[in-house]
Amino acid sequence: MLQFYNTLTRRREVFKPIENGTVRLYSCGLTVYDYAHIGNLRAYVFVDLLRRWLEYRGFNVQHVMNLTDVDDKTIRGMKEEGVPLKQYTEKYITAFFEDLELLNIKKAKILPKATEHIEEMVKLIEILLQKGYAYHSDDGSIYYDISKFKNYGELSKMKIEELKAGARVKVDEYGKNEARDFALWRAWDPDDGDVFWETRLGKGRPGWHIECSAMSMKYLGTTMDIHTGGVDNIFPHHENELAQSEAATGERFVNQWLHNEHLVIKGERMGKSLKNFYTLKDLMQKNHDPIAVRFLLLSTYYRKQLHFTFEGLEAAENGLQRLRDFMQRLNETASKTPRQKMEGDWIRQRVQETKNDFEKAMDDDLDVSRALAAVFNLVRDVNRVIDSKSLTDADAELVRTLMNEIERILGVLYEKELVLEEPSVEVRKLVLKREEARQMKDWKVADTIRKRLLKMGFIVEDTPQGPRLRRKRQQ
């Protein structure tokens, strides 16, 4: 029974899509004003896991993820660099897509950009004006009147009266009636330069929240099954999205809200303003495999803060290596001789148990830690059988089939060749020389070469199938 924790109700609920067999999934994407750091990327790894699990469970997932390519920060950045907005954001979109690729994240089927959906937003704002949920300010901007929407605060559990008390923004700053009213449309300001659209609402640009309402409803309809984002989006972004959308349509906007927790570093949230972040490429420069980063981000329950440390990353790398080594052993060491014992039935049973445990854990709000425990238990048990030299090809095939099914969800077992550079010719020559020495049992020479390779950053491991190279990591 597939269940998810719903932020709206604050409890776990059995998942039931609106349309049988189809899931309408909307994810809040990145604001493309800078490179994504691994904290940002956690959100997308989480969505990827969610999507893969839904697909594993047989759903056709209609996945939409927006790209915010116009807002205060993109405009500021564009001006600083003195390039057109599109040129400025395109750079970060490309980099973002590269990161997704490196992390083996399946891209959403539709990736709408805010700047390409101005008309949809204008229409939505017109409806809100018409229905009396929005008003014009003196400068021509349009604001949403939160006091008109009776369920305001439903998602974040905040009360309007308390919002007023805690307001950090001066009431008169933008000519809003209420500090907590938010912009649907911003009238053009000289600071915006040439970033504006001439629309029925006047010359200006959209507010931050309206794009997600307009685009999600365009591609997924007025009600969607799942909406995801980081916990920081609960308020104000998603609260406002909900208010706008439901005020406009009179219908439930989202059935299940799923929010991932933050990445924490040295006791503080990883964030751009604190400058305590790493990008994926920062880590790759330290010889970390991006897929290990995926594994790290993946292997903690998405609703728990994840404390990022290099020790943790290494632990993830080593755990992942264990799984990869296992796959290799599975391929290499199956014996051809059938044995007397009843291993086959036992293996079959263990494979089935593992599959059940894995599925049960994942169905329970994507409890990956528990799901992985089931996998590691199988790995240990099968390794034992391999050690006793009684694993048959048929056994190996059973296990391999399961592992490959699980790999559809995890996406971590097979290293991407292109990611880390190939060892140089010199390195490969040394490995060959060492093998020659080993053949002649000249251990002194062999060990000297091994030490030399280590200094060059490579670890050599001797396996029955010959030497294997691993790259030494640097801090």
Place this chain on the structure above:
RNA sequence: GCCGGGGUGGCCGAACGGUUCAGGCGACAGCCUGCAGAGCUGUUCUAUGUGGGUUCAAUUCCCAUCCCCGGCUCCA
């Protein structure tokens, strides 16, 4: 102040009323190996923030208390 989420072994992390409290990483030892690595076995492991309560039984439920992180219009 208001609203969330947490505190489990050296570290990370499950379980959330009941067989010895999963699993991973690390360290140490043994088997194996030319040595190492990988793998297996064992040890570290009489681990559930603190104090009460409910119960035959609590990590799990209740009350109190301490501490940590996040949100309260830039933020995944």
